Amino acid sequence: MTPRLANQRRRMVAARGADKREKLWRAMRILRTFSIGELAAVTELASVKSVSAFCSELRRAGYLTVQRGNHHKSECARYHLIRDSGPLAPWAMNHSSAIYDPNEDKEYSIR
Amino acid sequence: MRSKIIPISNVQRLAEAADALLNRAYGMPGMGLVEGPTGYGKTTAVAWLVTRVNGVFVRALATTTPSSLLDSICKELGIGKRSTNVATVEDIVRKLAETGRPLFIDEADYLADKRRLIETLRDIHDLATVPVVLIGMHGFRRKLTPLQQLTGRIAQWVDFQAASEFDARVLARELAEVDVDDALVGKLHAAAQGSVRLLVVGLAQIEQRAKNRGLRKIGVNEWGHGDFFVGVAPQGNKVVRPMLRPVSA
Numbered sequence: 001m002t003p004r005l006a007n008q009r010r011r012m013v014a015a016r017g018a019d020k021r022e023k024l025w026r027a028m029r030i031l032r033t034f035s036i037g038e039l040a041a042v043t044e045l046a047s048v049k050s051v052s053a054f055c056s057e058l059r060r061a062g063y064l065t066v067q068r069g070n071h072h073k074s075e076c077a078r079y080h081l082i083r084d085s086g087p088l089a090p091w092a093m094n095h096s097s098a099i100y101d102p103n104e105d106k107e108y109s110i111r
Numbered sequence: 112m113r114s115k116i117i118p119i120s121n122v123q124r125l126a127e128a129a130d131a132l133l134n135r136a137y138g139m140p141g142m143g144l145v146e147g148p149t150g151y152g153k154t155t156a157v158a159w160l161v162t163r164v165n166g167v168f169v170r171a172l173a174t175t176t177p178s179s180l181l182d183s184i185c186k187e188l189g190i191g192k193r194s195t196n197v198a199t200v201e202d203i204v205r206k207l208a209e210t211g212r213p214l215f216i217d218e219a220d221y222l223a224d225k226r227r228l229i230e231t232l233r234d235i236h237d238l239a240t241v242p243v244v245l246i247g248m249h250g251f252r253r254k255l256t257p258l259q260q261l262t263g264r265i266a267q268w269v270d271f272q273a274a275s276e277f278d279a280r281v282l283a284r285e286l287a288e289v290d291v292d293d294a295l296v297g298k299l300h301a302a303a304q305g306s307v308r309l310l311v312v313g314l315a316q317i318e319q320r321a322k323n324r325g326l327r328k329i330g331v332n333e334w335g336h337g338d339f340f341v342g343v344a345p346q347g348n349k350v351v352r353p354m355l356r357p358v359s360a
Contacts (some may be wrong), residue, residue, distance in 0.1 A: 026168075030154070030157065040156060041159070
């Protein structure tokens with residue numbers, strides 16, 4: 001693949017991810033309390049895995065808290081959005097070591 | 112359990128109403144009203160719709176004033192607030208008209224007795240000609256009846272109702288990965304008292320039990336006498352069992 005094509009491809013991949021993130025973030029801000037399954041249903045994203053990955057990043061950066069039911073199954077876990085910073089979706093940078101928040105122009109480290 | 116939005120009657124009516132608002136003829140009123148008690152799937156369905164149509168979603172509070180409402184809308188649209196409310200409304204109208212994004216106001220009950228707020232929303236609707244959808248609790252529509260300039264613009268009204276037994280069967284068929292017998296669905300439906308959320312929780316429990324026992328199909332006999340809603344995590348500040356919640360006055 002020529003470098004130009006490779007760049008174009010990378011941009012396309014990044015854009016696709018951004019669209020998903022924006023959708024998930026928007027749904028989280030409306031629902032405020034949700035399970036992974038609900039979030040996947042509301043955003044019509046088929047991959048529960050990627051929804052779960054994004055939630056995990058946000059949780060470890062302090063955006064979400066998690067509350068489990070009586071039995072510790074991940075599907076029963078309910079998330080709460082506790083840092084609703086604004087309309088733009090935060091995204092993971094530096095190989096998922098930090099979350100960049102475009103609303104506040106701030107970085108939060110992922111623990 | 113599968114994760115998807117099932118077009119049971121409430122969801123279908125909401126989708127149809129949104130469609131009608133977005134595709135209405137030029138010059139026709141485009142305000143919508145969504146009401147219903149907690150637990151009937153209103154929030155989930157609205158979140159699905161807003162995400163789908165890329166709507167602007169703001170939430171009213173008991174302390175909301177015209178100025179704070181405009182402030183929230185500005186933030187969502189990513190535009191700065193101007194020194195006067197008049198100028199801010201103009202900016203909001205321009206941005207909404209440009210993008211064609213519908214405006215959704217949740218917890219609109221708080222606005223019902225605030226005339227200036229309602230009129231501000233009406234202005235935005237009239238000038239930007241985008242759909243404006245108010246979302247409130249059960250009985251919210253009645254509170255708006257005295258405001259005739261507003262009710263004349265309401266073109267669509269969706270009242271979220273208790274899930275029917277038919278809805279419960281559709282949910283069972285679409286969400287559960289095992290076959291759930293109609294009689295057991297009926298039992299679950301009676302216990303859930305119309306709450307979609309509880310129906311989904313119950314179906315997950317039923318599916319789990321069937322899977323634990325290696326069953327492909329489960330009925331009343333296999334289920335026994337268990338509680339359908341064991342292990343339900345509390346849902347934020349909302350009352351989980353909806354029928355216990357008094358209709359707000």
